[in-house]
Amino acid sequence: VILGYVYPHAPLELLLAHGITPSLVRTNPSVQGGFEASLQTFSCSLTRNLFSQRSNGRLLSLSGLLFPSNTCDSLHNVADIWRYRFPGDKIFTLTYPAARFDEDSVHFLAEELRILSESLKKIFGRPLSNDSLLAAVYLVNNFRNAAQTLYSCRVVDPSVVSYSELTRMVRGFLTTPNTDTVRQISELASAASRILDARRQLGTVKSLQKALLTGKLGDIEIAVESKTPRVMVVGGMIEPQAIASLFKALTKFSGDVVVLDLLSFGFKTVFTPRVNLEGDLFVAMARSILGAPSEPTQEGLPERLEFLKLLLSRLGIRGVVVCEQSFCDPDQFEAPSLVNAASQVGVHSVRLPIDPELSDRARLEGRIQSFFETLEAGQQ
Ligand code: SF4
Structure with a gap:
């Protein structure tokens, strides 16, 4: 059973514990979605693309889809229309609290996860198994640890692994979370760690990983003497691989210009805290999901801005690319x-x-190129 999901903070461990493979549904650049007549005019380009994929006969390998509710109007709307338009599809929804992390929101989401778990059992006939749960938590923890290591290594020296390779690995796991995709990203993380260990920088990487996970940088400050502009990419549900491909296409600069992203399917998925299996399972999963860096779909803009300013001023970042999904x-x-x-x-x-x-694309590349030239001129 493969269940497609579209929102970054899906309960991967829960789905795996039901014997279901969660698979992030990616947008498909070859499907034109702008004129999908069934959708309301305010639907975003991402939901249009997903809907168009389905109406063009794609996504048929999925056993069902998990949509979030209470995140944004577009996703709320598209799930309802999807049910109406494709009544044979198995559609699940998980309602997220818009509020910031507190005990009320944890208990709200825990109940939603419990309801989802019951629906999965009923519809797919697959009850939650404790053995599968332990294996799932182990698998997802290993993925996050490796991906966090790579993110942290790249802040210290982005040339140890390209941004496009990192985003490819993260996407690989989110599409097919199994031991093979975890092994690949773990090997990459070990190789990057060895390089920085030889330069006695592994301690900084470890401190940075912890700091990024907790959102508290303490006295960490990365001083970098680099002729290449160090850039951070921020935004919401933009495909990190698409961003990587745009930067790669620039002739003068390589992928090591991007030292960090704060995107939903990148940093914000990777730096989700681990599920602590003590106590109630659903509460533990809710705590993990809500402990992730917050999204533009949630409350907490002042905290997000403070975190951004902290990262910019401490990590030697010279420019920010603010992505906006149409x-x-x-x-x-x-x-x-x-x-x-x-x-x-x-x-x-x-x-x-x-x-x-x-x-x-051509205009986007031109815009990025001229931004870099401005940054370069400022550094000279
Ligand atoms: S958060 Fe934005 S990009 Fe994501 S589905 Fe909603 S409107 Fe679309």
Whole structure:
């Protein structure tokens, strides 16, 4: 059984414990979604693309789809329309609290997870198994640990592994979470760690990993003498691999320009705290999901801005690329504040409106290229 999911903070451990393979449904650049007549005009380009894939006969290998509820209007709307338009599809919803992490939101989400677990058992006839749960938690923890190590290594020296390789590995696991994809990313993390260990920088990597996970940087400060501009990419549900491909296409700079992202399917998925199996399982999973760095779809903008400013000022970042998914309300409400926060700490930024089909690719590349030239000129 393969259950597609579209929102980054899906309960992977729960699905695996039911013997179900969760698979992140990616947008497909070859499917044009702009004129899908069934959707309301406010639907974002991501949901249009997903809907168009289904109406064009794709996604048939999936046994069902898990949609989030209470995140953004587009996703709420598309799940309802999906049920109506494709009544044979098995559609599950998981309602997330919009509130920040507190005990009420943990208990709310725990109950939602319990309901989801019952539905999975009823519809697929697969009850939750304790052995599978232990294996799932172990698998996901190993993935997160390896991916966090790679993220932290790249902040210290982005040339140890390219951003496109990292995003490919993360995507590989989110699409097919199994021992093979975990082995691949773990090997990459070990290789990167060995390089930095030989330079006596592994201690910094470990401290940074912990700091990024807790959101508290303490006295960490990365001083970098680099001629290549160090850039951070921020935004919501933008495909990190698409961003990596845009940067890779630039002739002058390589992928090591991007030292960190704060994207939903990148940093915010990877730096989710582990599930602590003591006590009630659903409460533990809710705590883990809500402990992830918050999304533009949630409350907590002031904290997100403070975290961004902290990272920009401590990690030697010279520029910020603020990505906005076309017609994504949460991204577009947040973008002006992100630009403002960057300017408060003296970091240049550029806004990048983007859609899953990269329909405006030449203009996007031109925009990034000229932004880098501005950064370079500023460094000289
Ligand atoms: S891209 Fe934005 S509007 Fe679209 S589903 Fe994600 S959060 Fe919602």
